[in-house]
Amino acid sequence: MPSKDSKPFPPARGMTSFWRSNPGSLDNHRSTESLPSECDILIIGAGYSGASLLTHLLANEKYKDKSIVVLEARQLCSGASGRNGGHIKPDVYNLCSALSSKHGVQAAVEIAEFEKANLLAVREYIAETGADCDFTLTQAVDVQLSGAQDSSLKSRYDQFVREGGSVAKDAFYMHGEDAEMVSGVKGAQGVFEYTAAHVWPYKLIHHMFEASLVHDNVNVQTHTPVTSIPNQPDADGRWVISTTRGTNTAKQVVMATNAYTAALLPEYDDKIIPYRGVCSRIVTPGPDRPPLLANTYALRFNDWDYDYLIPRNDGSIVVGGARRTYLRHLEDWYGNVDDTQMVKRAEGYFDGYMQRHFRGWEDSGAYTDSVWTGIMGYSADHLPRIGCVPGRKNMFIMGGFTGHGMPQIFLAAKGLSKVTLNGTPFSETGVPRLFEETAARLESPENFVLDVYASLGTPSKL
Structure with a gap:
């Protein structure tokens, strides 16, 4: 188990996956030579979450004149989104039936129906935009x-x-x-x-960024790792985000960093x-x-x-x-x-x-x-973490998808876009209630991952 002193930053370049065997033109894209010094909304992470959130933000008139910067530590879609199985698989009986015993039938049904709707929404997006991504129902x-x-x-x-x-x-x-x-x-x-369905995930995400970059207010910066985030915003309520290429001061920040979240927000250690x-x-x-x-x-x-x-x-x-x-x-x-x-x-x-x-x-x-x-x-509790980061005003999160993000992320991003755009209460976003990030969830000692490991026995016994 890694030392608690280590931080889960991604290495500079991961091994090649099949999906990334022929990278697209945006793989190493930088919209401008220099990192913008400020923006209205900063998205950290250029995978499926970042691409989906950007897509839904730009679909709203309110963000036509807002400046949006996307930072990616490595190449475009080089994390889990570019390395998964390409499966869009709504769970209608397995995970939801397990969640039912813990959280109640209605909350579990809410998740299953949400995942079904997510598949239909992705299919509709691909059909409307002509995304060439091998989508198969x-x-x-x-x-x-x-x-x-x-x-x-x-x-x-x-x-x-x-x-x-x-x-x-x-x-x-x-x-x-x-x-x-x-x-x-x-x-x-x-x-x-x-x-269910399957897709070429990298091609879908690359298409989403291509479509977004026709908007002049979008700036994507790959190979720009964020190195630190302060505990609090500045006196004006803005977040000063440090990277290897300088700082960006943002009015709102969205953490679309999934596995790497705890490297920047220590409260997510053993939570994501x-x-x-x-x-x-x-x-x-x-x-x-x-x-x-x-x-x-x-x-x-x-x-x-x-x-x-x-x-x-x-x-x-x-x-x-x-x-x-x-x-x-x-x-x-x-x-x-x-x-x-x-x-x-x-x-x-x-x-x-x-x-x-x-x-x-x-x-x-x-x-x-x-x-x-x-x-x-x-x-740690088997549920995605969507919404406001507790204790950090104007900072939001999409993460903790537990290997099941493909049937959840697109509509989760749509819901989160309503929060960042309008301050919409989470209960009105259309995202399942159990997905909302809360202080209670962050404080919970639950860790189902270690529970599973403990149930296996040690290697020497097997």
Whole structure:
């Protein structure tokens, strides 16, 4: 586990992911040679959160004449948004049914409905703007490979529906032989199937910045790490933000830094936790194709060990996970922001992956074409943190998406834009109530990530 004296700043350049194999023209963009000295709103982070917030701000007449600066420590979309699995997967039965027992059915349903709406909003945005990002609407197939877990999840699902979580009926359940036949996954004990999508995330985010930069009031500065943020604004209520290239004084600041938030705001230490994950791309040689995969997948081996995959339009498969290889070694992932190299223990995990798990792929010759790592931001209470930063006037946050940001971020940014634009109360933003950042959440000792780790036992025991 990293020392408490260390700060989770991103390294200068992470290893290349498949999504970033052919960067766009804005990858190293700087709108002006020098860093602007001041602005109305400063967004720190040029990933999916920063791009979405910028898009929604510019859609409002109030921001046509407001100056907006976006700072990115590295290249455009070089963090988790450019390294994930490309999955837009609204959760309509799993996480929400777990949250229901803790927070109540209505709060859980609110999140599930929000994620469904988010998928539709992203699809609409892509259709209206013509974003070339390989968006594909499809079905998610979640496969349980453990009979005990399948039974437990189905029981929880049924209870959620009985208590009023009708949104879960959007997921269709199958078990036994039907599960293996429908999914094509060897040894499938049960399957949940529901609507999802996948996308080329880097291309989507690059398009959003391209569209935003036609506005003269937008200034994007890549390779401009923020080095420090004061505890309080200046006498005029503005934030003086220090970077490696000078300072910017902003009336409002939005932290779209996700995993790296605690490097600048110490109150987020162990609240938004850097979590190093692994992803890969698998390809098949020659013209002979194995069985077509039209759906996205999650393969669940137990409650904490699961992989996910999406089929690409070019015939390749993007697969992420490999948790079983490294999760019991805390130093490999918890608080670890090193995305310059692979997690050593996970090397080779994806070799022969499709042959092991999918029927009809045994003689496919499928092999691992590329592997990379990325740093997610896990929230200690499993919920995103959206809204005003407690104790910091005119500072806002979007972070802690816990590896599940693709089906949440676009509309979360729309809601946050209402707060920054109009001072709209969080309850009127359309963002789920449980996502609101509060002082109570920041003060809570809860840390579900370490709880999961503690439940695994030490490496020496396994």
